[in-house]
Amino acid sequence: MTAFARSVVFAARPMATRTALSVRRTSILHTKRAMMATVSSLGIDKATGITKPSKVHRNLPYPEVFEHEQKNKEGEVTKNGTFCVSTGAFTGRSPKDKYFVHQSPSCDTLDWGKINVGVAPDVYKNIYEKAVKHYNENVDSMYVFDGYCGTSPKSRKNVRIITELAWQHHFAKNMFIRPDSEKEVENFNPDFTIINACKVLNKDYKELGLNSDVAVIFNVEEKMAVITGTWYGGEMKKGIFSMMNYWLPLDGIMAMHCSANKGKGGDTALFFGLSGTGKTTLSADPDRYLIGDDEHGWDDHGIFNFEGGCYAKTVNLSKDNEPEIYDAIKRDALLENVIIKSDGEPDYTDTSRTENTRVSYPIYHIDNHEPSGMGGHPTSIIFLTCDAFGVLPPVSRLSGGQAMYHFLSGYTAKVAGTERGVTEPTPNFSACFGAAFLTLHPTKYADLLQKKLDKHQTQCFLINTGWTGGGYGVGKRMSIKATRACVNAVLDGSINKANFTNDEVFGFEVPAELPEVPAQVLNPRAAWSDKEKYDNTRIKLAGMFKDNFKKFIKEGATDYSSYGPK
The missing domain is CATH 2.170.8.10 (Phosphoenolpyruvate Carboxykinase, domain 2)
Structure with a gap:
């Protein structure tokens, strides 16, 4: 949020809770006690080298997870029965400690750089063997979650998450798709396995050429990842998301960092946006069904949620x-x-x-969720930005090329601070609204999205939830009522009945009137008392867009720069 x-x-x-069962809602039996497995019965010994833990708790029902968390003293229970944990020194992801093994054939497709950093196979082997040794020498009882990433049966991936801590098993159970029955996973064959050895610290990290004693390393060819040194649960979730961003586009399936919801008539909408733009909130519409709040795919059948939570x-x-x-x-x-x-x-x-x-x-746990976790091909896509410069209109309609430009730009702006007198915002560009999780070159995702938009005639809009009447410190934040009115006009299609004018710098179409949105707000220049300052600020922001976009112009990649500001 x-x-x-x-x-x-x-x-x-x-809206009232629907009676249909949610996707994998029954989990592996909420009430029935899970049967004990072994590393041998699950094939973990041969697949990973982990042979010693005598107790393997697989896909525990929620009541049993709760018992284990309390017995292991892994956290505390709140007044209403919710379990709460501390993730230790790391309370967020550690992006500078994330690596991919540099080897063929994935080295030819991964987009190497600051996001995807390569390590040699022998470095991975060193970290991997430390994790396995830890499990074989120090762990008597371990947890295994076998489930899916993706609600679409044709596009989902089988994932196995091995953890030492019950709460991390709980996290995996919440976030991924839970099988319906024990029989469903009798002969489970994982497409990817994560070994979470959070208690292992790599004290020799400098000799290995790593950033710190933490390591999160993905081996595409061996379909394996190992996590050491950090307890943060999000590393498991975002790690599998990164892999989905690798696998799916190679099969012509779009992978997206966005939320999605569905109208009562079946129309589907996507919401892209970075932190602070309102992505999660605006998709949680009380009059629409929530498909998912963070990660989705788009295949030949429509939209599907990656997650079960x-x-x-x-x-x-x-x-x-x-x-x-x-x-x-x-x-x-x-x-x-x-x-x-x-x-x-x-x-x-x-x-x-x-x-x-x-x-x-x-x-x-969300009453108005979509039980199937899926929707049709989207009618509308909304790119959300919090423009602290106060330049962008509250809503604008994008052409196909403009949509690709803004998708690749992934723009929002952060205020420099909250103390009095700070007025200069800082632009934040994150390719495809999720640069931290892109494993292929960003234009690969843009090209694929463009094909989807053309095929299904999906309209794209840019909605600014940021400032109007001036930048941060001068203007004011866009009203919730105006933002919701813009979203509703997009979702019900009424925005297309408005009269539009073209922004002379950015080129997108801006509606001249919309119900419940003041005309001077729709026209951001009119909202500024100092028109000349607005013009100068708009040109300044346009220049920032153009400078940022230079990195996407390279040989062999589609050039969308002509659809940007003039």
């Missing part, structure tokens, strides 16, 4: 500002790094441990 999300109060109550920020969360998320935090949810008060109540305002406090929970 985002800062924008914190300020949203839905006027309407959520949600992973939301909880900072400043309250029942008044976000009732759906607040009510989802109950037994079977898992809180991370939240301070628990002496009376057992979570204190979502306490950021003394981290501002990145989070909760994971199965998606069926």
